[in-house]
Amino acid sequence: MDILENIMMGLSVAVTPINILFLIIGAFVGMVVGLIPGFGPTAGIAILLSLTFSMDPVTAVIMLAGIYYGSMYGGTITSILINTPGESATVASTFDGYPLARNGRVGPALVMQAVASFIGGTVGVLLISGFAPYFSQIASTFGPPEFFLLIAIGLLALIVVMGDNKVNGAISALLGLAISLVGVDVISGTQRYTFGSPELINGIYFLPVAIGLFGIGELFHSIYQGLHKEENKEMISFKKKDSFWPSKKEWSESKGTFARGSFLGFFIGVLPGAGATVASLMSYSLEKKVSKTPKKFGKGFMPGLVAPEAANNAASSGAMIPLLTLGIPGSGATAVLLGAFLMWGLQPGPLMMSQEPEFAWGLITSMYLGNIILIVVNIFAIPFFIKIMQVPYKLLVPVIMILCTIGTFSLNGSIVETWIMLAFGVIGLFMKLYDFSPAAVVLALVLGPMAENALRQTLITSGGSFMIFLERPVSLIFVIAVLFIIGIPLVKFVMGLFRRESNTA
Template sequence: MDILSNLWLGFTIVFTPTNILFLLIGAFVGMIVGIIPGFGPTAGIAILLSLTYTLDPTTAIIMLAGIYYGSMYGGTITSIVINTPGESATVASTFDGYPLAKRGRVGPALVMQAVASFIGGTIGVILISGFAPYFANLARSFGPPEYFMIMVMGLLTLIIIMGENKIYGCISALLGLALAVVGVDVISGAQRYTFGQPELINGIYFLPVAIGLFGIGELFHSVSEGAHKAAQGTIIKFDMRKDFWPSVTEWVESKFAFIRGSLLGFFVGVLPGAGATVASLMSYSLEKKVSKEPEKFGKGYMPGLVGPESANNAASAGAMIPLLTLGIPGSGSTAVLLGAFLMWGLQPGPLLMTDNPEFSWGLISSMYLGNVILIAVNIFAIPLFIKIMKIPYYYMVPVILILCTIGTFSLHGSIIETWIMLIFGVIGFLMKKYGFSPAALVLALVLGLMAENTLRQSLIISDGNLSVFFTRPISLTVLLIMAVMIIFPLIKKAKNTFMKNDSDVQM
């Protein structure tokens, strides 16, 4: 009954004219952000966060969360229509989405992805409503050692999923940790790496860094790839009046893919660092393994689109659980959302849902309504979004650059922060070009100061004895999980190398 009463409280907050208006804005902007190839929700949230500074925190986070999960809907439109993922979480949607479009099934594919996104997002929010209070209760038993280990695991997970670029991920995270220590030491009161600049005494604010890395950096990278002068890609045309709705056969073939993708996506999304991209790729692999007709995948098979679409939206919902209950972001997008919480003086963690129920349950309830809005917009505004995709990129470049600059300067009226944004725009471009991880840098910057404080608190509690991390059950469990995360890939790599050498010897 507590969950139902909390949801009722949340809906009473959401169903106000102001919150509904900003939810609509967030959902619509999220779809636009998703449609712009390579841009993604992190850049959209980072750029628009500065514009929400004067809003009520609940209203602002409702809008920003709408951008976050709304981009999952929009990103698939380009995946299906022009074989270009709007962002990384919709890569798997190109595998069968574009072949469906080439077969003249673009209408059914777009409708089906909207329904899959709605089902995945809604199941994800239902599971949040059920699981979040229990996660919060568990987290209340956490002390500084447990929080420190959880933060380290979040960073480790983000580094591990980088595949062959793990070293670059480590370097990115270390750079973020180095930036996090700029400012005043909370224990000694000494200034660290401020270089005599009064504006750096409070540290390097995460938002200029995030806008630079994800906004300006993505802009520079797209321009360097020739997006500003490239001709408009071939758009597959379709007629809204015919061949728009999926067939009965396609619904029947996909019925279990909706559920499998949603459940898999949610539980993958709960893992810090895993995220929607991993969930969608895992879902595609799962659908292919359980299918009685795996040969159809990659040739325009509807379950191959439905599974990943359900998974990436459920994962974006699942990622809200560690953010709300532990204060641990699992991706660049949720790292920026965490920074937004802190900007408004709200500390995500086990007490957030107890001390600020209006905020936390207002956010959760808004996701129910947001998914309803998004499925309606996604289906009936498809022609509009197709036209938006035809806008030449060179028109977007100056608009995005101006938004980034004005948004950063308007935060604190600081020219230093504006220069920081531009510098990290260049750094973000170089990181993307050479395979480093801007997400790991931002995550480390947001978590760095909290990780330092919890580490020092833990050592004060134990009089400098590191055994405090091994003698507490939860801390030890997290440590063992991290050990498995590190050792398992090494064993797998050694096994593959051994099998390869063995096959070479036999030949």
């Protein structure tokens, strides 16, 4: 009953003309951002965050959340039409989405991805409503040792899921932690790595770094690849003889996929560091394993599109649980959202659900409404989005560059932060070229000060003894989890060495 009361309270906050207006704007902008190859929710939120400073915090966060999950919808349109994922979470959607389009099923593919996204997002929000209060109650028992270990688990999980580039992921996270050290030591009051600059006394703000890495960096990378010189890719178009709506057989083949993808995606999204990309790939793999016709996957099979779409949208919802209840972001996009919360004086964590219930439940219920808006927009505005995709990339370059520069300078009127943004744009280019992780940098930059403060408080409480991590039951469980996360890659590495030796022998 409490959940229903909370939802009704949230609806009273979300369902106001101004909030609905900005929710629609956020969802629409998110879809447009998703259409731009390489850009995703992180870049969209980072670039547009500075435009929300004068807005009411609840309205601003509702709009930014609309950009966050709206980009998941938009990113799949490019995956289906031109075989180019709008962002990493929609990579798996190209496997069957583009073959479907080439087989004359572009209309059904776009409709089905919208329905899968709607179901995945709605299931995710329903599960948030049920699980978030319990997560909040459990988290309220945590102290500094538990929070430090939770942050460590989040960063380690992000590195582990990076596939074959774990070393690059670790280096990226260490770079973010190093940047977070700039400023004043909270214990001694001494300056660290400020080089005498008064602009750096308060540290390097996360937003210029995020805009540089995700906005300018992606822009530079696209220019490096020559996208500004190329004509638009050949695009699948609608034909009058082709049906716009999925067939009964396609609905029947996908009915179980909606549920499996949604629940799997949500619970993967809850894990700090996993994210929508991992959820979509795992959902596609699971669906292929349970299918009676696995040979159809990759050739234009509708469940192969439904599975990653349901999963990545459910994961986007799931990632809000650790953000709201623990104050720990699970992805680059939620890291920027966390920065936005802190900028408005809102502290996500165990007490948010009780101290700021109108904000927390207003945000959650806005996600219900956002999914309804997005499925309507996604289906009926497809021709409009196709027109947007036909805009030459060379015309988008100056617009994005101006937005990034004005957005960064308007934060504090600081030319130093503008130069920092441009510098990280160059760093972001090289990170893309050499397969490093900009998301790990931003996550570590946001989490670094939190981890340092939690560790300092822990050691002050224990008199400098690290045994406190083993003396508390919950922190001991987290220590075991950390060792488990570190141990899995090491065991795989050692087993690989033994196999090589046995093969050579």
